[in-house]
Amino acid sequence: MDDSCQPAPLFTFGLIADVQYADMDDGLNFTQTRRRYYRNSLGLLRKARESWSHSAARPKFIIQLGDIIDGFNKDRGASSRALEQVLGEFSLSRIEVHHVWGNHEFYNFSRSELLCSELNSSILADASLSGTRAGGDIYAYSFSPFPGFTFVVLDAYDVSLLGVEEDSLQYRSAFNLIKRHNSNEDLNSPPGLFGDLKQRFTKFNGGFSKAQLDWLDSVLFSADKKREKVTIVSHLPVHPFSTTPMCLAWNFDELLSTIQSHSSVACFIAGHDHDGGYCLDKSTGVHHLTLEGVIETPPDSNAFGTVSVYEDRMVLKGVGRIPDIDILFMRQ
Template identity: 70%
Template sequence: TLDKDNPRMDDCRQQTPLFTFGVIADIQYADMDDGYNYSRTRRRYYRSSLQLLRNARKSWSESAVKPAFILQLGDVIDGFNKPRDASERALDTVLREFSSCPAEVHHVWGNHEFYNFSRSALLRSKLNSAAHADRSPNAAPGGSDIYAYRFSPFPGFTFVVLDAYDVSLLGREKSCEQYINAMNLIKLYNKNEDLNSFGSPTRRFTMFNGGFSKDQLDWLDSVLSSADEKQERVTIVSHVPVHPDCTDNVCLAWNFDELLAVIRSHSSVVCYMAGHAHDGGYCRDEDTGVHHLTVDGVIETPPDSNAFATVSVYRDRMVLKGCGSIRDRHNYKHKRSLESKLGCLLFTVLC
């Protein structure tokens, strides 16, 4: 038997969504031959990743229902561009593709952005999409260089972009206070000379990960408090996953537990989306029912496949339709009972 909390996919397809949005992660484009990951265990398709982005753009442009926006979840170009003096050229190439998308693009910053550019340069670049933030007093953290903001594509729905490298060794001058504090933190857990080698047992404390400052967490807490009062449904996006069950722990944010504590103290959050871990992943938080989705990376997807998704948002659910390597996600329910929240999050692959 079926009830209102367990709709059939046929029913989902027949209804018109309130809005849709596209999702893509870890393109890591570089005009160079295929290579391998840091440990040389996974093949990376640097040049053909651009074609996979084109495939995604074409699909979104030809869709009967045009997406309201696109989420680019970080690592848009690869770090190998930097020693080749090709960072600006590679970024321009990728951004030309995004400029042809049928909707505005919200860019998340990942570790490869910081391999190529300083934080100050990124703030001045076209990868700073904070201009799309809501025009409200708390739309972004005030008086800082934290790259975080909120926006609302439809009444009752809020999206929050977070800066997973606010606390990091990447993108900052070695003499600044933030860099020194981050170095002191990582060395508490990672005793390796090469800080990109895994620390043990806390393997997440590597240079390619980062964390969230108290200022950013306090700002998020205030945003979610406002969303709670308005009974809004909030989706948080960032580059680095924050739930141990949705990724290998080597890809977790340094202080994932602190961010989870903020999420768990509010009723408004329904989903957290990230990239970074190229295999993707999914879990539902047992305590809150919040869905944590790690999106598969383009960079390790073979040229004859795809890695992008389109999410349709309804009053009571979100339906993810993926192409290529994006994995099946079926009938995962949200445990919270508030009717105005997304009661059921359905992840399905139809391509």
């Protein structure tokens, strides 16, 4: 689409994923195949923040898709300091930030600690006239930044081995689930062969409880009635064609089934897979976008984007490793 013919957007928002900052030298990923730029990631976040702050189309809010600091901070006793640094960088933009929780949040903090931290942005749902929260310890909420549009933040580690005590019912239930599919001694080692959907059953992934799925169903039912357009965000992707099997949510199929039963969902956005990915689910008309991660982005590039929202589409303008994508509203 020719930008000169495009009307002004209704609103814009920023996207960034997997900053995974740590004040340490570069290293390698879990499979020892990709370089991770731990210290440099803060500099790339700074450049993203400066771009958003000085943009003519200043974002109404930013969605941070999880893994804001790296798990190595925990071993170094630097979790709080690292979090303070990245949150300080975000605060300089004076733009509202919605934080998604990923596995590295739980490497550094317990669920109870996260709920009491600045990473708990569910309080922002109270400022939205149609905002709701899932309740309890589930970190899931919805908010409406503009009439006719709803955003839903999901808790992809509601069912997980991470962030909970090993003697808890939640831990034992998740452990029994993962062991049905993964017989490896190291549960961070994926089961099965490369490309096998069973590879998602690892300790660094998680899933959505029935309580959360029921809550999401109610939010989407309300959005259907109002003919709203819904964007769902999560750290973990839920469509096999938008990521590698190793990065999928444990019960991605149940989440997809929930989406399929509602007409309001337009887009699902996730992080976790540092290579990124995209697909249009033609059976539902829902776009599934997985954002490339900052942590594996070289110093001479970047990985963030700004989404302009119109009546009939969302337009992602990416920077560095993030491609431009036209997200047409296919449903309703």
